[in-house]
Amino acid sequence: MTMDEQTLSTEQGKYVLLRADKLRLLMPQTEIDAIEHLDSQPQPSEIPCFLTMPDGGDTCYLVLSDDFTLLETCPDDRFVTTRITTEEGMETEWCWSETRVLQDFTPEIYEIPAILLNTASPLRQYTLMDNQPVFVCSSYTLQQLLLGVEHE
Amino acid sequence: MSDQETLLQEKEGASVQEELKIVGKTAPARILEFATGHRLALPIHTTLEIVEDPEIFPVPGTAPHGMGILPWQESWIPVIDLGRLLLQQDTPLEEGKVKYVLTLAYQRVAGEPLEYCAVLLPRLPETVFVSDEMACKLPDDSPLWPRVSLSCFTYKGEPTPIVDTARLFGRSYETAE
Numbered sequence: 544m545t546m547d548e549q550t551l552s553t554e555q556g557k558y559v560l561l562r563a564d565k566l567r568l569l570m571p572q573t574e575i576d577a578i579e580h581l582d583s584q585p586q587p588s589e590i591p592c593f594l595t596m597p598d599g600g601d602t603c604y605l606v607l608s609d610d611f612t613l614l615e616t617c618p619d620d621r622f623v624t625t626r627i628t629t630e631e632g633m634e635t636e637w638c639w640s641e642t643r644v645l646q647d648f649t650p651e652i653y654e655i656p657a658i659l660l661n662t663a664s665p666l667r668q669y670t671l672m673d674n675q676p677v678f679v680c681s682s683y684t685l686q687q688l689l690l691g692v693e694h695e
Numbered sequence: 696m697s698d699q700e701t702l703l704q705e706k707e708g709a710s711v712q713e714e715l716k717i718v719g720k721t722a723p724a725r726i727l728e729f730a731t732g733h734r735l736a737l738p739i740h741t742t743l744e745i746v747e748d749p750e751i752f753p754v755p756g757t758a759p760h761g762m763g764i765l766p767w768q769e770s771w772i773p774v775i776d777l778g779r780l781l782l783q784q785d786t787p788l789e790e791g792k793v794k795y796v797l798t799l800a801y802q803r804v805a806g807e808p809l810e811y812c813a814v815l816l817p818r819l820p821e822t823v824f825v826s827d828e829m830a831c832k833l834p835d836d837s838p839l840w841p842r843v844s845l846s847c848f849t850y851k852g853e854p855t856p857i858v859d860t861a862r863l864f865g866r867s868y869e870t871a872e
Contacts, residue, residue: 566755609753609755610753610755610756611755611756653771655754655757655764656764656772656773656812657866657867657869658758658761658773658775658812658864658865658866658867658868659754659757659758659761659763659764659773659775660757660758660761660867660868660869661757661758661759661868661869662869663756664756664757664758664869665755665756666754666755666756669754669764671771674766675752676752676754676764676771678754678755
């Protein structure tokens with residue numbers, strides 16, 4: 544995926560609202576392979592923040608906190624996952640408190656003010672839903688979080 | 696322009712000059728104590744409103760001085776912790792809560808629309824009149840002062856930079872950290 548592909552379309556289309564506790568993200572549905580119910584809680588593995596199911600094979604489960612960092616355990620309120628395949632072909636399941644598919648949604652995108660950002664800031668844009676900010680996110684942005692963990 | 700209009704402009708100019716003499720060439724400034732013992736002054740026309748119990752929405756992954764965004768007057772504006780930005784120390788807050796913020800205006804380029812931001816306000820600001828006799832050197836507690844200050848004066852025995860809001864807030868600090 545090129546850097547240009549990080550820029551999301553603001554055209555009308557299908558988006559998915561992803562909520563992790565108070566964090567709310569907006570992602571194009573085309574970047575999500577599947578949305579599934581989470582029947583049981585994934586458990587910590589040998590690699591910090593990479594959670595697994597006892598019978599889930601190599602599938603990696605990831606959990607975001609309010610401040611867009613990866614958690615080492617899965618809170619009780621996460622019961623739905625989105626499957627995202629990384630550039631390397633690895634299947635990852637991201638655990639959420641809520642997902643909502645938005646049909647024919649046309650987000651009005653705003654830039655996060657430059658004074659708030661630093662070079663590592665992963666989120667750069669937001670839209671407004673129900674008078675609250677929802678941060679624009681791509682699968683690429685989530686993959687960058689994985690790289691951060693792998694390099695620690 | 697008619698002679699009458701020219702005369703009127705000259706008279707208006709003269710009255711402004713007289714006014715300056717009356718107040719002894721002082722200018723009002725709003726003083727913020729953004730951290731204990733650390734103050735800055737802002738041109739009074741840039742300070743707009745004190746918002747009580749602001750509903751600040753955090754923005755994940757921001758710079759340490761970025762507190763989030765605040766809905767204010769039909770728009771969303773950034774909220775800045777000046778203690779973090781200028782001194783790399785948290786602004787002290789009562790019970791850890793943001794009770795007040797001060798909204799500010801700035802204009803990057805003349806003729807462009809005004810832009811807005813807000814700063815944490817640990818204490819209510821004071822208004823003082825500043826004169827040339829109060830001028831002093833900039834303090835050395837922040838590397839940013841030379842880049843963002845218009846001048847500096849002594850207030851309560853401490854150097855207090857007068858900050859240009861456009862220089863302070865109308866830029867990115869991505870490369871500075």
